[in-house]
Amino acid sequence: MDKKTENPASSLPDPVEWSRTMAEIAERSQKLVGDFLVRQKDSPALQDPALPLSLSGAFIEIATRMMADPARMMQAQFDLWQGYMSLWQSATRRLMGETDEQPLVQPAKDDKRFKDAAWSENVLFDYIKQSYLLTARWIQANVRATEGLDAKTARKVDFYTRQFVDAMAPSNFLMTNPEVLKATLESGGDNLLNGLQNLIEDLEKGDGKLQISMTDEKAFEVGRDIAVTPGEVVFENALIQLIQYTPTTDKVHKIPLLIIPPWINKFYILDLKEKNSFVKWAVGQGFTVFMISWVNPDEQLAAKSFEDYMLEGTLAALDAVKAQTGEAKANVIGYCLGGTLLASTLSYLAVKKKAPVNSATYFTTMVDFAESGELSVFIDEEQLNALEEKMTRTGYLEGREMATTFNMLRANDLIWSFVVNNYLLGKDPFPFDLLYWNADSTRMPAAMHSFYLRKMYQENLLCKVGGIELDGVSIDLRKIKVPSMIISTREDHIAPWKSTYAATQLYGGETKFVLAGSGHIAGIVNPPTAVKYAHWTNEKNPATPDEWLAGAAQHEGSWWPTWSAWLKERAGPLVAARDPKKGPLPSIEPAPGRYVKVRS
Known part of the structure; x- marks a missing residue:
């Protein structure tokens, strides 16, 4: 043998x-x-x-x-x-x-x-x-x-x-x-005993429901090991804190940059460690960077709607950025659900004949939900009714339930690999900043979440003229005229890139589509120093995503420099750097602020 x-x-x-x-x-x-x-x-x-x-x-x-x-x-x-x-x-x-x-x-x-x-x-x-x-x-x-x-x-x-x-x-x-x-x-079986102890601890952590530990949570603390880019909270209301980051260059571009992260997760996915922080990198590019930090809602915010997230979130942040910098316009990034909100807000502003946004960048954002990928299996009438009944009792959707849904999309990597490591091999999970963020889940207010799932995922009304109404305004994405860059990722299970491409056929202004390698998170959090994942560009936006890809040029490495070059053309001349402690708005507390530290 x-x-x-x-x-x-x-x-x-x-x-x-x-x-x-x-x-x-x-x-x-x-x-x-x-x-x-x-x-x-x-x-x-x-x-x-x-x-x-x-x-x-x-x-x-x-x-x-x-x-x-x-x-x-x-x-x-x-x-x-x-x-x-x-x-x-x-x-x-x-x-x-x-x-x-x-x-x-x-x-x-x-x-x-x-x-x-x-x-x-x-x-x-x-x-x-x-x-x-x-x-x-x-x-x-x-x-x-x-x-x-x-x-x-x-x-x-x-x-x-x-x-x-x-x-x-x-x-x-x-x-x-x-x-x-x-x-x-x-x-001698110690691995199984250690695994049993790990299992019991995870069950206790989840109040009887299994909440698998994916990383050593004691290895990280928000504001100490992650989300450490210096800055100040310069505005807050019931839904947001607004962070202005401290400049690292003597000169900055005149037009400031506002980032709207998704409130399904916390903003610091864009500010993990220094080596992979998009925020730190953008500040180093000479942009005055502002970040929305969403509140982690409880039952007191159960009635907060998608409309409230626009009024008290995006629009309130834009007003605060204007007050702090004196600039009438800002360049804005929206990530995932934050991008969906950005598109809705831009349509609303167009009807109101207001123009506080100079350009829009969308990270992995869907506005046409006709092909919403595997998330659609969780959204039918029976499941939505059950979900709404549960949210009625609590006032919100518990964060770990959303996390479980997303983990199921990649069960072998995000569920079963940890079952083997933690419970069968009896090992402690490895400290990993990205998985710490993934486990730091947020709640969803009942009213907002029901509206989002029904009107967008189930009924796909956002992309239809007048399909939804916000603050008395019928939303029509075709009224968006600002220059837009759409960044999507080729292996995205949450916002499939071919679905995100539909926006190129909806927006009324100049639109550039960029396709990055990898998935919903790794494809976005991909600093140039990592030398990972290619990206693709095409000067044209043909009718279908397959046609776009067939005519696209491949570029090695991160898409970040491509985006930065595009934005600098729209960010105005260089002016003296803006110290957040010396602006018209008083500093409330240092970044990352207290909202992001509230755990579910």
């Missing part, structure tokens, strides 16, 4: 030693579990029924359609059986010493679940891996091939089928993960 298949690190454990280890673990863990159950008997989570997912009807429909075509089902079963036979024959040849046997099926290049060498070097674990991949792909292929389903039902079934397939991966289970088996034997 080839020596590679006899790797001692990946061989099966001795049955006697394994039994003794598991017995010791069971005895030592009994008290841990018992103590936890006593503490959790009155947990709020036990009183809170889960939201209905309206899945049963979708799966009944697909099962009915599949069974209506028995010939196709029989062929599918035969294909799977044939695949298993080929896999068994391949494994048998390897057991007999053949070393050049090629895998029947392999994981995707970016699939990190099977990176341990034993998954390939050990015949048994290689068989388990390939058997899983063969079955998983067979299940998903047959679900996708089912005919007659409407688009929404097909997408929902496909999404939750993938959730099931990902959950059943052999890497997620003790007895079928070679790395976990090895760790259990080498530590």
Whole structure:
């Protein structure tokens, strides 16, 4: 037999030693579990029924359609059986010493679940891996091939089928993960005890609901390790604090820059550590940078609407920037939901014949929600009714529920990898600024969130003339005449780039579309020094995104310099730098302010 298949690190454990280890673990863990159950008997989570997912009807429909075509089902079963036979024959040849046997099926290049060498070097674990991949792909292929389903039902079934397939991966289970088996034997089961302790701590942190720790939260503190770019809070109201950052250049461009982050998460995604802070970099480019820091709302702000976020958020911030700098106009960035608000505000201002915005930049922003990607599987009438009922009781949507939704879009990376690391291997999560931010979730006011989900995601009214009304004004995105740059990311699961491209056909002014590599966060937080991810530009905006990409030029590295050059042409001449402590507006407190420090 080839020596590679006899790797001692990946061989099966001795049955006697394994039994003794598991017995010791069971005895030592009994008290841990018992103590936890006593503490959790009155947990709020036990009183809170889960939201209905309206899945049963979708799966009944697909099962009915599949069974209506028995010939196709029989062929599918035969294909799977044939695949298993080929896999068994391949494994048998390897057991007999053949070393050049090629895998029947392999994981995707970016699939990190099977990176341990034993998954390939050990015949048994290689068989388990390939058997899983063969079955998983067979299940998903047959679900996708089912005919007659409407688009929404097909997408929902496909999404939750993938959730099931990902959950059943052999890497997620003790007895079928070679790395976990090895760790259990080498530590005498301490990894499982540590994992149980981690699990209990995460359950307690979530009041009985599992809230997986993704990073060492004690390693970071907002204002100490992250969100540390110097500045001052120069304005605040019930919804926002406005930060003005301290200049680092002697001269700055005359027209200031205002950033509107999404209030689904906190603003400091754009101000993590110094090396990847977009804020610090923009200040260094000679811009006077202002940032909105949204409040983390509680039940007292339940009635705050999308309209309030425009009036007390964007418009109040623009007034404050004008008062602080004396400039009648500002260049504005809107990120994700902040970009959706920016577009709505610009249409509102056009009707009001006001022009405080000089140019607009949109980061990963959708205004046409016709193809809203996988998030659409969470938005149907039954789920919205259940969500609104829950928000009526509390006044808001709890932040961790939104976080769970987004994590499900990348379950292997953001759920199952931590299950293996924290609970099976018993390791503490690695300190990582981006994952700390991801876990620092925010709440959504009931009125605003219901409006956003229904009027935009479900009914797609924002892109329609007069589809929505804000403060008595019918919104029409075609009235937007300011120069616009749209930055989207090629692997975005939250705001698919082909959906964001629709804005190029809606806005009435000069519009430049830029496509960056990577996803919703990593594609935006991509400093030039990282030398990662290309970006694409095209001087024209043809009717479809595919046509745009076909004619686009590729540029290596970050899109940040491309944006900066574009904005500097629209930022006016250089003037003396503006010290936030010496402006007309009094300093309230140092950046990052207290709003961002409120945790859900």
